[in-house]
């Protein structure tokens with residue numbers, strides 16, 4: 001059971017003071033009746049809350065897919081730089097949003113933004129990492145030997161050992177454009193993996209998390225809510241084995 005005013009404010013559309021006014025103004029009903037005030041305790045999962053006759057459509061948490069542009073950082077707020085949460089449109093905005101996993105400022109593509117700390121913890125935990133798929137433009141062509149080295153587990157410049165990863169050329173005519181699948185989230189991982197084999201990542205884009213593709217209809221900087229079925233496709237892409245893939 002939670003306070004009515006808190007429940008409405010948690011959905012992001014109205015500020016706390018706006019919620020107070022809505023309730024005072026008799027514009028909110030709970031199961032068809034006018035609540036006395038905002039501190040009445042109700043169960044948001046079962047009560048029918050309406051504002052001006054329209055259902056609240058309560059959601060405990062929100063999950064957002066963003067196509068991150070370059071130059072935007074994977075954080076909730078920052079004094080000087082634009083963050084992914086700054087790009088979330090008003091209708092999806094609510095308190096406590098943060099990116100579940102980071103992309104570098106110059107990496108583009110799929111970022112998951114949520115206010116569900118437990119879910120984020122689950123998908124980011126090293127024990128239960130989900131597979132992430134990237135497309136990279138490389139300085140030099142990918143070789144068959146590189147593919148084998150990724151598969152055997154690379155050792156980064158500082159001695160860090162990586163799990164097995166998959167890399168392949170995306171189109172046979174363009175050997176410097178690769179798809180990479182990794183099950184970890186080490187700092188600058190993809191760039192450091194290629195650096196360790198003497199290559200360089202010129203452009204990097206995350207195109208898939210787990211089994212869920214980035215929606216091609218989203219322009220850079222745009223986002224949309226993820227459905228419950230889509231959310232399952234993220235977690236069903238977990239890498240369960242010790243070796244990674």
Ligand code: URA
Pocket residue numbers: 102103104105107187188189190191192204
């Ligand atoms: N690997 C990187 O090097 N950078 C990213 O942003 C993501 C993975």
